[in-house]
Amino acid sequence: MTSSTDRTETPLDAAPGAAAPRLRVGIRIPPCRPVGELVEVVQQAEALGYDQVWLPDSQLLWRDVYAVAAAAAAGTRRIGVGTAVTNVVTRHPAVVASAARTVAEVAPGRFTLGLGVGNSSVQPVGLRPSTGAEMRERVGVIRALLDGEEVDFLGVRSRLRDPAPVPLHMAASGPKNLRLAGEIADGVILLSGVAPDNLAASSARVQEGAAAAGKAGRVSMTVSAFCRVTDDVPAAARELKPICAGIAQNGGGPFLALAGVHVDVPQHVPGVYPDLVHAEDWELAVRACDRYVSDEAVTAFARQFCLYGTPEEIAARLAAVAQVGATAVFLQHVGSYTLPDELLSTFAREVSPRLSAAPAR
Structure with a gap:
């Protein structure tokens, strides 16, 4: 992979005179290679104009997500860095809060803590994914610690020294978790793909939860989707x-x-x-x-x-995604142990200029 100064692909925001993209565009980078290589890929994403990189967390499959996030944040200046997603089963909420605060200090305003029920982190070590009640409780603990509040840990009251605000996003797909995410998180990572009817239904459940918590219209939605230009x-x-x-x-x-x-x-x-x-x-x-x-x-x-489709078809699908109120898209390539080199460059070169040329909503 070449250095960022040698890359010639068209940046996402390079369409001359074009309007800003409707959606923030992020891409998943599995931490499947040595940290230095991962940082180079994040730097390439930044050079191409991507808004965000998302790093999954699974301790037996990949490098530690917070170590990689900190290195990626230190090696870049603009791009957002997020976990998609970490969990509150193998990682105690206090440990998650401390790790998130640390990465946020490296990249003020650029780190997003994405949380989920666990799956590939918990099942290979004989544990079970979090229930909705556990997510509610443990996300609440993380938020309180990052806000500088005291928390009761089995009768022991403790707080996080040098807290820092970090946006909390929750991944969800089923109706109950979508509503819960809208209620307790700052943003939701929608795992239901881009099918219009399902996406509209998922969005409605998120907004129900947000309204119940008194924050209607203030919960961002990032749509996760596998992508291939073909x-x-x-x-x-x-x-x-x-x-x-x-x-x-x-x-x-x-x-x-x-x-x-x-x-x-x-x-x-x-x-x-x-x-x-x-x-x-x-x-x-x-x-x-x-x-x-x-x-x-x-x-x-x-x-x-x-x-999946031609650049024109993908751009049209993303325009429809924006219409249901999504604020960002999170692109994934197939494979957990390869880097998204082809998707990274092809989307930037062939799809993004079509997004940039679309009128802002």
């Missing part, structure tokens, strides 16, 4: 079979069926480690899912829930 969606969509199957395994089968994507997957698919969504051998996982996810179903999934 003029052959059926061929490209095959790589999404483990993603589609993983959603069905986690209770999303009825949700997919509402959009005409019918998938029937057992709770365990043998031979895939550690799970379908984070498979170490992706081609093996794709082949293992062939019997459960048809080519027609995964093509429908790519078209309905993901940003």
